[in-house]
Amino acid sequence: MSSPIPFEQARGIAASAEALPAVRRSLEEGIGCVLSEPVTAQLDIPHAATSAMDGWAVTAAEEPQWALRSDRADRPGIVLQPLAAGEAVAVVTGTPIPKGAHSVLRSEHGYIDHSGSQGTRLHATPGTPDLEPHRNIRPTAAEAHTGQLLCEPGRILTATRAATAAVAGYDNLAVIPPPRVRLILTGGEVITSGHPAPGQVRDVFGLALPTMLGAMGADLVGSDRIDDDAAALVDLMEKNPPDVIITTGGTAGSPADVLRPALTRLRARILVDSVAMRPGHPALLARHNGTYILGLPGNPLAGFAALAALGEPLIRALRGITPAATSHALRAGSALQGPRTGVRLVPVQVTQETVQPLPHTSSHMMRGLAEADALAIVPAGGLTTDQHVECLPVPGSPGPIGGRAHISIR
Numbered sequence: 001m002s003s004p005i006p007f008e009q010a011r012g013i014a015a016s017a018e019a020l021p022a023v024r025r026s027l028e029e030g031i032g033c034v035l036s037e038p039v040t041a042q043l044d045i046p047h048a049a050t051s052a053m054d055g056w057a058v059t060a061a062e063e064p065q066w067a068l069r070s071d072r073a074d075r076p077g078i079v080l081q082p083l084a085a086g087e088a089v090a091v092v093t094g095t096p097i098p099k100g101a102h103s104v105l106r107s108e109h110g111y112i113d114h115s116g117s118q119g120t121r122l123h124a125t126p127g128t129p130d131l132e133p134h135r136n137i138r139p140t141a142a143e144a145h146t147g148q149l150l151c152e153p154g155r156i157l158t159a160t161r162a163a164t165a166a167v168a169g170y171d172n173l174a175v176i177p178p179p180r181v182r183l184i185l186t187g188g189e190v191i192t193s194g195h196p197a198p199g200q201v202r203d204v205f206g207l208a209l210p211t212m213l214g215a216m217g218a219d220l221v222g223s224d225r226i227d228d229d230a231a232a233l234v235d236l237m238e239k240n241p242p243d244v245i246i247t248t249g250g251t252a253g254s255p256a257d258v259l260r261p262a263l264t265r266l267r268a269r270i271l272v273d274s275v276a277m278r279p280g281h282p283a284l285l286a287r288h289n290g291t292y293i294l295g296l297p298g299n300p301l302a303g304f305a306a307l308a309a310l311g312e313p314l315i316r317a318l319r320g321i322t323p324a325a326t327s328h329a330l331r332a333g334s335a336l337q338g339p340r341t342g343v344r345l346v347p348v349q350v351t352q353e354t355v356q357p358l359p360h361t362s363s364h365m366m367r368g369l370a371e372a373d374a375l376a377i378v379p380a381g382g383l384t385t386d387q388h389v390e391c392l393p394v395p396g397s398p399g400p401i402g403g404r405a406h407i408s409i410r
């Protein structure tokens with residue numbers, strides 16, 4: 001392991017990954033992806049004038065009464081013949097407005113009289129505003145004219161933007177697909193159920209990483225578990241290479257730590273060979289045949305901190321989201337102790353933009369992170385009360401920072 005590189009530099013390297021090439025996807029499958037083409041209205045929206053109310057389409061009249069036609073639109077899909085002078089016809093919300101209509105009289109502002117000698121008549125309730133021209137008619141192109149820009153490329157296709165694209169006439173769109181990620185969890189001592197015997201630990205990563213990666217917008221395409229075996233790791237890394245391989249454990253330098261030897265055998269290019277941060281300093285980022293390899297340290301808090309520090313900017317950059325680094329500035333609610341060099345990532349609780357450090361935050365622990373809203377980035381020398389503190393979202397967290405990061409949609 002060479003000397004650790006500064007925290008922001010390491011994040012900058014992760015964030016400089018090129019966005020994946022765009023693909024064409026159905027609107028449903030494109031939700032959550034970044035748009036790589038503009039969405040423009042392919043037709044006027046709405047494409048036809050329609051009724052905004054259940055009631056009657058009426059012609060302009062001196063007296064507020066009309067001959068009520070016997071045909072009617074009792075469903076929005078019915079297209080009516082034009083109205084002649086003095087006529088009205090029943091419509092529902094969404095019915096295309098027949099030619100000759102002046103306005104729509106809503107059903108509660110009119111009544112029908114069958115008793116007169118002139119056939120069935122419709123009368124408006126005195127004082128109704130519905131006889132003003134165009135009243136209760138949704139005009140053509142009120143939302144957009146054909147060709148108008150609705151959403152720029154580079155934005156996330158949210159569910160509501162996909163629905164808007166559907167209204168605008170699209171069936172599919174060019175988007176940057178979510179990065180395909182495979183997990184390789186190392187460590188013969190790692191068990192996935194029950195109480196660990198001496199020499200064993202319960203797995204934290206296989207359980208939590210899928211949700212965290214999903215929340216970051218990655219597509220988890222596989223997960224393998226192996227012993228501390230460099231040959232097995234090399235084999236797995238060469239098999240069906242995805243966009244990103246994330247490994248856990250084995251990042252340090254003991255004979256059981258197999259990540260670096262495996263990368264040497266693969267002749268992978270090391271981009272980040274440890275980071276000046278605690279916990280998580282042995283975290284590593286490499287590239288081999290176009291696949292990024294992110295090595296998360298095995299200590300639980302260290303691994304998750306490394307995911308927040310390097311994994312999040314990497315995945316955002318591959319998804320084409322810029323700026324790739326998300327951090328949020330808050331205030332220190334009490335003194336935060338810093339490291340001797342580099343930065344310390346401290347699980348903190350956030351109340352009213354103020355952070356408080358949590359207990360149980362050693363590298364091998366989980367309890368602090370479980371209650372954390374954010375990871376405070378504390379520089380060497382520490383921070384005193386009221387100083388600004390940059391924070392990272394806890395991966396997959398619904399808390400104030402995680403939540404904010406997830407809704408930071410461009």
Ligand SMILES: Nc1nc2c(c(=O)[nH]1)N[C@H]1C(S)=C(S)[C@@H](COP(=O)(O)OP(=O)(O)OC[C@H]3O[C@@H](n4cnc5c(N)ncnc54)[C@H](O)[C@@H]3O)O[C@H]1N2
Nearest residue numbers: 187190201202203204205249250251252257297298299302
């Ligand atoms: N001589 C040195 N030793 C260590 C250094 C160092 O600089 N010099 N760095 C320490 C730091 S810091 C960290 S962090 C760890 C990194 O460890 P590895 O990435 O090599 O991980 P392992 O050795 O495989 O495991 C460490 C620890 O984590 C437990 N573990 C592993 N996988 C899981 C899992 N899926 N779920 C829960 N816990 C897991 C494992 O049992 C170990 O207890 O190295 C330090 N050592």
Ligand code: MOO
Nearest residue numbers: 279280281302363
């Ligand atoms: O980086 Mo280690 O993660 O301090 O325990």
